Amino acid sequence: MNYRFYIFTLLLFFGGAINFSVEAQGTKFTASVSKNTVTVDEQFKLTFKINAQASNFQAPDLSDFRLYSGPNQSSSMQWVNGVMSSSISFSYVLSPRKVGTLTIGEAQVNTGGKAFNSNPITVNAVAANSQSKTQATQPQGTKQNNSNSGIQEQIKDNVFLRVVTNKASPYIGEQIVATYKLFYRVDVIDLQADKLPDFKGFASEEIEIKNNQLPEENVNGNIYRVAVVKQIVLFPQRSGKLQIDALKLKTVLRVRTQSRRRSVFDQFFGGFQDLQYDIESKPISINVKPLPENGKPKNFSGAVGSYSYSTNLDKDSVGENEAINLKVVARGTGNIALLPEPNFKFPVDFEVYDPKVNTNKTVSASGMQGKKSFEYLLIPRHSGRFELISEDFSFFNPKQGKYVVVPGKKMSIQVGEAGNSEGPSAVNFSTRKEAVKFVGKDIRYINTGDANLVEKDDTLFGSKAFYLALGSPFLLLFIVLFMQGRMNERNSNQGLLKRRRAGGIAKKHLQKASQLQKESKQVEFYQELSSALFGYTSDKLGIQRSDLSQQSVTEALRTSGASEPDIIEWRELIEACEMARFAPSSDQDAERLLQRAMKNLENLESSIA
Amino acid sequence: MKQILGFLLLTLPCFCFAEAEQHYSDLFEAGNVHYKNGNYDSATSIYQQIQGAGYESAPLLFNLGNSYFKQGAFPEAILNYERALKRDPSNPDIQFNLSMANNQIVDKIEPLPGFFMSNWWKAIHRSFDLDYWALLCIAFSAMVALSIFLFKTSQEPSSKQSYFFGGILGIFLFVFCVIAANSQYTERYRNEHAIVFDSSVTLRSEPAENSSELFVLHDGTKVQVLRTEASWFYVAIADGNKGWILGSSLVKI
Numbered sequence: 001m002n003y004r005f006y007i008f009t010l011l012l013f014f015g016g017a018i019n020f021s022v023e024a025q026g027t028k029f030t031a032s033v034s035k036n037t038v039t040v041d042e043q044f045k046l047t048f049k050i051n052a053q054a055s056n057f058q059a060p061d062l063s064d065f066r067l068y069s070g071p072n073q074s075s076s077m078q079w080v081n082g083v084m085s086s087s088i089s090f091s092y093v094l095s096p097r098k099v100g101t102l103t104i105g106e107a108q109v110n111t112g113g114k115a116f117n118s119n120p121i122t123v124n125a126v127a128a129n130s131q132s133k134t135q136a137t138q139p140q141g142t143k144q145n146n147s148n149s150g151i152q153e154q155i156k157d158n159v160f161l162r163v164v165t166n167k168a169s170p171y172i173g174e175q176i177v178a179t180y181k182l183f184y185r186v187d188v189i190d191l192q193a194d195k196l197p198d199f200k201g202f203a204s205e206e207i208e209i210k211n212n213q214l215p216e217e218n219v220n221g222n223i224y225r226v227a228v229v230k231q232i233v234l235f236p237q238r239s240g241k242l243q244i245d246a247l248k249l250k251t252v253l254r255v256r257t258q259s260r261r262r263s264v265f266d267q268f269f270g271g272f273q274d275l276q277y278d279i280e281s282k283p284i285s286i287n288v289k290p291l292p293e294n295g296k297p298k299n300f301s302g303a304v305g306s307y308s309y310s311t312n313l314d315k316d317s318v319g320e321n322e323a324i325n326l327k328v329v330a331r332g333t334g335n336i337a338l339l340p341e342p343n344f345k346f347p348v349d350f351e352v353y354d355p356k357v358n359t360n361k362t363v364s365a366s367g368m369q370g371k372k373s374f375e376y377l378l379i380p381r382h383s384g385r386f387e388l389i390s391e392d393f394s395f396f397n398p399k400q401g402k403y404v405v406v407p408g409k410k411m412s413i414q415v416g417e418a419g420n421s422e423g424p425s426a427v428n429f430s431t432r433k434e435a436v437k438f439v440g441k442d443i444r445y446i447n448t449g450d451a452n453l454v455e456k457d458d459t460l461f462g463s464k465a466f467y468l469a470l471g472s473p474f475l476l477l478f479i480v481l482f483m484q485g486r487m488n489e490r491n492s493n494q495g496l497l498k499r500r501r502a503g504g505i506a507k508k509h510l511q512k513a514s515q516l517q518k519e520s521k522q523v524e525f526y527q528e529l530s531s532a533l534f535g536y537t538s539d540k541l542g543i544q545r546s547d548l549s550q551q552s553v554t555e556a557l558r559t560s561g562a563s564e565p566d567i568i569e570w571r572e573l574i575e576a577c578e579m580a581r582f583a584p585s586s587d588q589d590a591e592r593l594l595q596r597a598m599k600n601l602e603n604l605e606s607s608i609a
Numbered sequence: 610m611k612q613i614l615g616f617l618l619l620t621l622p623c624f625c626f627a628e629a630e631q632h633y634s635d636l637f638e639a640g641n642v643h644y645k646n647g648n649y650d651s652a653t654s655i656y657q658q659i660q661g662a663g664y665e666s667a668p669l670l671f672n673l674g675n676s677y678f679k680q681g682a683f684p685e686a687i688l689n690y691e692r693a694l695k696r697d698p699s700n701p702d703i704q705f706n707l708s709m710a711n712n713q714i715v716d717k718i719e720p721l722p723g724f725f726m727s728n729w730w731k732a733i734h735r736s737f738d739l740d741y742w743a744l745l746c747i748a749f750s751a752m753v754a755l756s757i758f759l760f761k762t763s764q765e766p767s768s769k770q771s772y773f774f775g776g777i778l779g780i781f782l783f784v785f786c787v788i789a790a791n792s793q794y795t796e797r798y799r800n801e802h803a804i805v806f807d808s809s810v811t812l813r814s815e816p817a818e819n820s821s822e823l824f825v826l827h828d829g830t831k832v833q834v835l836r837t838e839a840s841w842f843y844v845a846i847a848d849g850n851k852g853w854i855l856g857s858s859l860v861k862i
Contacts, residue, residue, distance in 0.1 A: 443678050443709045444702045444705055445675075446668075447668035447672055448641050450634075451669055452666040453664040455663055456664065456665045460740045461743040461794050462794060466743055466746075466747070473754035474750070474754050
């Protein structure tokens with residue numbers, strides 16, 4: 001596989017080498033000039049070209065010419081269908097030093113060991129006559145110069161170029177026609193206009209000239225023939241003084257020679273000479289008036305001229321997603337190519353495509369006129385009744401000197417359901433939901449709520465009030481904790497007192513109970529006994545009266561280290577008191593209960609400490 | 610209770626000014642009516658009158674910006690929107706109108722993408738007004754104080770524990786709020802921004818008239834003032850380019 005590829009490349013390579021060897025066949029060495037007839041001091045190009053590799057180029061004698069640049073060598077190489085061709089050219093830029101037929105001799109090159117000679121070539125040098133060229137001919141001698149300037153004088157009065165406009169002071173945007181006219185009284189053999197000036201401040205359009213010969217005109221008592229060289233429609237773009245630039249024209253004139261040394265031939269043939277002569281028109285300035293301010297319509301878009309509008313819809317009742325064509329045609333004179341697009345208010349539910357614009361204009365000596373059409377394709381996406389409003393269009397009519405408003409038009413379109421027309425539409429089959437369309441863009445409305453005015457740079461953060469507010473909870477905390485601490489201290493002191501007195505109080509209660517028992521007041525006795533038991537424990541253990549219950553006292557007794565039998569005894573005593581209150585028992589029972597309570601309290605007193 | 614106390618302490622100075630404030634609030638309403646009727650220049654002058662009396666608020670600056678916008682004075686509109694945003698950084702209306710105004714000016718500057726953490730932090734600390742952050746600070750400090758109190762006084766170990774954690778959480782939230790408020794405070798008062806008011810101004814490499822020209826800014830562009838030297842300001846634009854500009858071409862936000 002691979003070796004085949006190598007062989008193929010090798011073959012290709014050798015093929016190329018073979019081609020190289022047959023290169024030097026049909027070698028040509030030619031001389032050529034860019035112009036055969038030149039005026040003195042006009043530059044032209046002389047080129048020697050050989051279609052092979054060459055060396056040792058020997059230039060011919062060029063002493064009759066002024067050398068501007070050269071020899072400039074350039075070479076090129078080309079491959080066409082595998083055949084290589086190369087060429088080398090040597091070029092000069094020259095101008096003749098004298099009038100007459102000048103011969104350029106043979107040049108010589110060596111190629112492949114052989115010498116080649118180029119063909120000799122002749123150049124016809126004629127006298128230069130335009131003003132600008134006289135300076136360059138100065139070294140040639142004053143005699144010829146004198147005779148030339150004589151001819152110049154003669155020509156000057158007989159040929160001139162003028163630009164005329166059909167209006168001296170137009171409005172901005174009003175079209176004017178500028179005509180470059182050639183006035184002449186000598187034979188004009190050839191004329192060639194330079195590039196048109198760029199007409200600064202104007203929009204321009206060149207008119208195609210159909211008939212360039214105008215009737216003869218009388219200028220300063222002399223009759224001139226008149227020819228139109230160029231005609232341009234200009235639209236001034238700004239007000240003030242604007243200049244219509246000069247146009248340059250190259251002509252060849254046939255003039256009678258005034259040489260004193262007339263040869264026989266001259267006398268016989270009348271002594272004519274062909275002269276190259278450059279003419280330049282004088283620039284003129286025109287005064288452009290601004291458009292009047294009064295009566296300017298609001299939506300004026302700058303159109304100047306005279307137009308008529310027609311708007312039409314191809315149908316006013318369609319189904320959903322069916323196309324409607326809206327065509328607006330403007331006809332008139334003025335810069336119709338730049339006529340702005342008409343403004344429409346299209347319903348938002350319509351899909352509107354960019355209009356197809358078609359301009360059809362003719363530019364003639366009477367100005368620019370024509371028609372411009374705008375074709376809109378509208379596709380209604382939803383059914384309903386829609387209104388299509390074309391806005392007023394206004395333009396300035398310079399002939400009447402006032403603004404003209406073409407009133408807008410309201411067109412209504414009935415869009416039916418898709419089903420009514422031809423079959424189901426594929427476009428809106430899936431869903432009818434769509435995002436809210438934004439018709440315009442504007443800033444959001446002002447805040448009309450509370451002003452919330454505050455003094456400038458009055459911020460809470462970092463202010464004294466802020467630190468105060470920040471610190472106050474802690475200050476409050478400190479105060480409250482301090483107060484509470486004091487209170488606790490006092491409370492605990494009270495508790496200590498209570499604890500100390502607990503035994504005493506209990507004793508009092510018990511004494512009172514025994515008294516009651518002696519007086520046989522059973523109910524009061526039990527109540528006193530119960531309060532002695534409860535009171536002692538609550539004072540001793542620091543239990544609030546509100547929290548006082550069998551349960552809480554038992555718990556507290558346990559934590560304070562009372563022995564279990566004592567606790568059970570205490571509970572039994574309390575229960576007995578409770579029971580006895582509702583079911584009174586004998587005096588003996590009471591007496592025993594009192595003894596038990598005293599014993600219990602003694603035990604508790606010693607164990608709790 | 611403490612919160613209410615703190616709030617009262619704060620609002621106390623406001624009550625003293627209530628009467629004058631009422632007068633300017635009425636003026637504000639009058640300005641809004643002018644705006645509604647399309648008299649943007651009279652609305653502007655009324656808003657300016659309120660501003661001149663030393664009062665300010667986000668709605669006032671926003672409305673002033675709007676009336677400048679409607680008159681086509683976009684640099685002034687941008688200036689006032691930026692000032693309003695400093696007072697109320699999370700307001701979507703101000704942000705929207707500011708972006709609308711920024712679309713109207715000449716300079717389109719691609720801002721440097723910030724570090725994502727700092728962008729997050731900006732979004733967080735701008736989500737509340739500075740005063741709200743300050744109130745939150747106070748509220749959390751009160752929460753800490755309350756937690757300490759309850760921790761001290763409560764007897765039950767389980768509730769003691771929850772008060773302890775409540776206190777720790779309060780400290781964290783408090784520190785967070787202080788940092789957020791401080792960030793916004795720095796942005797508002799320390800970080801100096803300005804709007805270019807000259808229609809075209811050349812930024813130079815040195816604070817001198819004859820130093821080499823770096824780039825040109827147009828009116829309405831926001832710049833950050835880095836330092837000043839005599840009447841020259843060293844500023845940075847959003848894309849990070851820096852240069853010297855005469856202070857007379859700028860108005861500080």
